[in-house]
């Protein structure tokens with residue numbers, strides 16, 4: 549069953565490139581387990597179940613894929629750690645299964661280059677990484693690509709060059725130096741905190757806005773501003789950035805998607821006295837937005 553909303557002239561579909569299990573302590577940082585375990589049930593190795601969330605925005609003219617999941621490069625050990633199957637269907641197949649022709653994808657956005665967001669950019673065949681979406685133009689931030697190549701001891705494990713370097717070398721991936729509209733109404737906007745150059749993506753049509761928060765708000769539980777993952781490089785900046793974006797989301801009644809939320813496909817944000825809550829996106833009053841089953 550596809551989770552899909554119609555928003556103005558756009559149709560937006562959640563496509564999960566699979567589920568994985570990750571350490572709950574890393575996911576919730578300084579938040580004690582007594583609190584986060586009310587929202588996420590941990591397994592016997594303290595891992596929680598998460599999604600590799602990708603979204604497809606179809607505008608009539610363009611089919612834009614936001615994120616590509618973990619792809620085919622994680623090795624046996626990494627797969628075991630995340631409880632990933634040894635052989636999972638590739639993202640083009642998953643898209644086709646949701647009624648989206650993978651050949652139609654003409655724009656791919658990576659909010660940042662951690663392997664769990666861009667692993668399906670390319671597929672390995674005979675040792676070479678080839679574009680999974682040959683027709684598409686790929687976009688990410690230049691600063692993120694440069695940081696990936698610094699191989700800092702803190703986060704080098706998150707980067708696999710075969711996910712992006714072949715595309716940069718062939719000119720198929722464009723590295724951006726500023727906020728950028730990939731198509732009318734669809735923007736990549738800098739949102740630092742998780743790392744220096746991560747972007748969030750907004751898609752606006754007919755006065756309605758969809759926002760993909762990526763790892764700024766990885767799950768619906770992370771709308772509480774102080775719930776910041778331990779692997780964020782700049783946690784205080786995450787809190788500031790998150791507050792600002794969630795204020796806008798609440799005020800504008802945006803429809804929101806999260807980077808790794810395992811249940812909610814589309815959420816609405818409400819502001820409370822000191823925090824925010826995310827709830828399933830209900831059928832809207834205005835005719836412009838329809839939530840399809």
Ligand SMILES: [Zn+2]
Pocket residue numbers: 662664665763807808
């Ligand atoms: Zn992530």
